[in-house]
Amino acid sequence: MSTENPDGAGEHRPRVERVAVVGTGLVGTSVALALRNRGVDVLLSDPDKASMRMAYDLGAGRPLDDAEEEPPADVAVVAAPPEVVPQVLQELQDRGVAQVYTDVSSVKVRVVEGAEELGCDLATFVPGHPMGGREKHGPGAARADLFLGRAWALCPTGKADPGAIAAVTEIAHLCGADPLVLDAKAHDRAVALVSHAPHVAASTVAARLLNGDEAAMTLAGQGVRDVTRVAAGDPHLWTAILSHNATPVAQVLSEMAEELTATAEALRSVGKTGEAALEPVRDLMERGRSGQARIPGKHGAVQRPAYTVLPVVVPDEPGSLGRLFAAAADAGVNIEDVRIEHTPGLPLGVASLFVLPEAEGSLARALSADGWSVHPGR
Numbered sequence: 001m002s003t004e005n006p007d008g009a010g011e012h013r014p015r016v017e018r019v020a021v022v023g024t025g026l027v028g029t030s031v032a033l034a035l036r037n038r039g040v041d042v043l044l045s046d047p048d049k050a051s052m053r054m055a056y057d058l059g060a061g062r063p064l065d066d067a068e069e070e071p072p073a074d075v076a077v078v079a080a081p082p083e084v085v086p087q088v089l090q091e092l093q094d095r096g097v098a099q100v101y102t103d104v105s106s107v108k109v110r111v112v113e114g115a116e117e118l119g120c121d122l123a124t125f126v127p128g129h130p131m132g133g134r135e136k137h138g139p140g141a142a143r144a145d146l147f148l149g150r151a152w153a154l155c156p157t158g159k160a161d162p163g164a165i166a167a168v169t170e171i172a173h174l175c176g177a178d179p180l181v182l183d184a185k186a187h188d189r190a191v192a193l194v195s196h197a198p199h200v201a202a203s204t205v206a207a208r209l210l211n212g213d214e215a216a217m218t219l220a221g222q223g224v225r226d227v228t229r230v231a232a233g234d235p236h237l238w239t240a241i242l243s244h245n246a247t248p249v250a251q252v253l254s255e256m257a258e259e260l261t262a263t264a265e266a267l268r269s270v271g272k273t274g275e276a277a278l279e280p281v282r283d284l285m286e287r288g289r290s291g292q293a294r295i296p297g298k299h300g301a302v303q304r305p306a307y308t309v310l311p312v313v314v315p316d317e318p319g320s321l322g323r324l325f326a327a328a329a330d331a332g333v334n335i336e337d338v339r340i341e342h343t344p345g346l347p348l349g350v351a352s353l354f355v356l357p358e359a360e361g362s363l364a365r366a367l368s369a370d371g372w373s374v375h376p377g378r
Contacts, residue, residue, distance in 0.1 A: 035171070198230070
């Protein structure tokens with residue numbers, strides 16, 4: 001591990017050249033793919049040989065077992081469930097697999113406590129958590145750009161060596177993320193609010209759908225899909241995550257339950273007291289909109305609510321979205337985001353293109369001239 005800056009800029013960050021990724025699930029394989037894209041030599045390990053083989057076939061790295069005679073890796077990334085991170089860390093340190101160690105689990109306090117109890121070397125361990133994920137799991141769902149523009153929490157203990165912190169910070173940079181240093185307890189409170197409790201809420205909404213009849217399911221649109229998307233996550237993994245951050249999550253859920261109970265009572269009172277009963281509901285909706293606007297947007301910037309949505313009818317056939325995006329590129333317009341709605345019973349769909357307001361007109365004209373069915377102002 002040298003002190004050369006890989007970007008050639010004026011910064012002096014350590015040059016991480018070899019990384020061992022232990023755990024080839026979604027996050028571990030995504031880390032490996034991101035690092036491989038930056039020219040890092042990645043060594044892979046996983047007790048699940050099928051998962052390991054798929055990550056290898058995806059080009060995420062080479063087997064760690066084949067590198068036993070080589071010098072230690074610069075950094076080892078433990079991509080394992082939180083309940084086993086301390087044990088895996090201890091084993092890796094005992095073997096001298098790397099000079100520096102980090103993890104990517106979504107809880108930090110219990111991981112640090114477990115590492116201390118096992119006598120792990122905390123000088124070379126920097127707990128971490130990249131804020132990127134998907135509702136899918138396994139190496140097949142991995143993406144090299146999963147952490148691009150996302151926050152990457154670093155929670156070093158007071159015993160962490162500055163060089164170790166710098167090396168793990170470099171890992172975050174190499175993956176395209178924005179590192180953020182904070183205390184482990186602050187991290188767990190934060191993810192309870194922005195990740196763990198919302199997942200439980202999404203699962204609660206999705207669970208109610210089991211009581212819906214076929215008519216209700218036929219009417220299900222993009223709104224309920226957006227709200228329940230993360231509920232498709234692995235229940236066993238999420239149960240483990242929640243159990244390791246139980247108190248902060250329970251506090252957030254209790255507060256949400258109070259809001260929902262008050263809203264339900266207000267709605268029950270509408271028939272008796274009229275519109276006045278809806279004031280608490282309106283207040284919740286207003287606060288909800290204000291809270292949603294605080295979520296950082298692309299690359300961590302303050303969210304821009306000013307994006308214009310341009311609906312375009314697209315045929316449901318191979319290559320249609322590629323042609324649409326190519327037409328937008330030819331028009332010199334960047335598509336900031338896209339949402340796709342399929343039309344039941346028809347070989348069509350609607351692609352809602354999110355663009356800057358000043359680009360809407362030129363994009364609409366260019367797409368129309370190219371034969372697309374464009375519906376501005378919808």
